[in-house]
Amino acid sequence: MPSPQVPSPSPQQPADRRTTTADRAAKVRFRRALALMAMTLLLPGSAQVAYGNKRVGRIALRVWVGLLLVSLVSLVLSTVHHEFAFWLVSDLTALQAVRLVLMALAIAWAALLVDAWRLGQPLSLSMSHRRAAVGVNGILCFSVAATLLFGAHLVGVQRTFIQTMFGSGDVTGAHDGRYNVLLLGGDSGIDRWGLRPDSITVASIDARTGQSTLISLPRNMQNFPFRAGSVMDKQFPKGFDCEHCMLNGVNTWAGDHLELFEDKKNAGIDATISAVEGITGLKVNYWAMVNLKGFRDLVDAVGGVKINVRSRIPIGGLGSDVYDYIEPGTQTLTGFQTQWYARARDGSDDYSRMARQKCIMGAMLDQLDPTVVLRNFQKIAKASSAMVSTSIPAGEVDRFIALAIKAKGQKIGTLSLVPPLVDTYQPDIALIQAKVAEAVGAPVPQTAQAAPAASDSPAASSASSASSEPTKAAKPKKPKPAADEPVTGGSLGSLKDGYVANQTEDLGAAC
Known part of the structure; x- marks a missing residue:
């Protein structure tokens, strides 16, 4: 098988x-x-x-x-x-x-x-x-x-x-515990950059806490003294008393007389500093020149700035026609709108404009947080480089960043040397220096302690009366305008009563 x-x-x-x-x-x-x-x-x-x-x-x-x-x-x-x-x-x-x-x-x-x-x-x-x-x-x-x-x-x-x-100059120490930085603002242009600053403010910063007080000087102030011993003091020993000579013209005058100054490049700024020091009694540590057109780019780089617009702000004017308005209400302004909010004068006055500029400073400090900076870093750096030139040494940048962070969580005080506190044509310098010392918590200069009584100008007399009540002067009440006297621009108040943002211990509340 x-x-x-x-x-x-x-x-x-x-x-x-x-x-x-x-x-x-x-x-x-x-x-x-x-x-x-x-x-x-x-x-x-x-x-x-x-x-x-x-x-x-x-x-x-x-x-x-x-x-x-x-x-x-x-x-x-x-x-x-x-x-x-x-x-x-x-x-x-x-x-x-x-x-x-x-x-x-x-x-x-x-x-x-x-x-x-x-x-x-x-x-x-x-x-x-x-x-x-x-x-x-x-x-x-x-x-x-x-x-x-x-x-x-x-x-x-x-x-x-x-x-x-940032500059490469010498580092200077705090004066009476504060750093004083002169902020000059103006529009750029072939004939304008650095010539006639439209905004003159001293930022006085506590060297320990960062608490800041903004002291603004009107561009139309006349008959003021310069720091003793300065070039301008030697040329104008009786003060800047030439015809039509105003504070914002000091820069121009120095530019026309460069041969008198050692630092010809910054002659106008040095002359302006000597005027600010002569008026306020403060010693200025550093300066920063702000180009308002560059500021417009900075605002756009951070996505705008939120402002409480209290009345219609014209766009245009200043020698041309008004062609648009920024309407009242809380809104986020573009760089272009912010620029006009800061500089518009049509239908208002210089002192209202100063109040609006302070409101912008306060809003930027409050709203510019680290997240926004990191997200828009390149745009901010580019805009800032075009916006600011300064004498602050590069080695001091970290100090001022730290102070800015501390200041962000505190109220900003303001003092503006404008009517009704100050007569800008015949300013009472002793009164001004006493008020400045009071605002920054510095010792009152001896020459300023008794001098207010010697002034006979109406504005100075009114201010002297106010200075006898330091508590009221330091914390002015927010005036409520009458129905026929509307607020103008960024702050409560009026030319007659004073704009609150120009003299307050809490800028945020005044705006």
């Missing part, structure tokens, strides 16, 4: 098993290649330590761990000691070091990722896996390098901003 036939194995079966084994091996190699790139992304150098040049890998790991430790320590220091963070973002040497580290890290990290791809033996992969590995590695290299190089670019923008905007 014949034995049963046993079917012979199909020759196709071993081939299937061989194909399945090869596929599995290919997938393992592909996963290994991806793992090496992932290791490099999370822990640069780890792939080299495991499969490549161990020496290179160890160096990369040490550098990476060192950078992480430095970053962690910097973060902790910045959290508990804010001055360190302010120094880090304003010191030119520190910024350059950070920029170079970021650039070097971008190149080295990308090189390590390429090496991790090589260690994955791409030629041993199937064509589809090879293409996928190349794509993943390209995306990782581009993402890491682009992120770090963009960070280096932002650091470079910050460094250029600090370098071009």
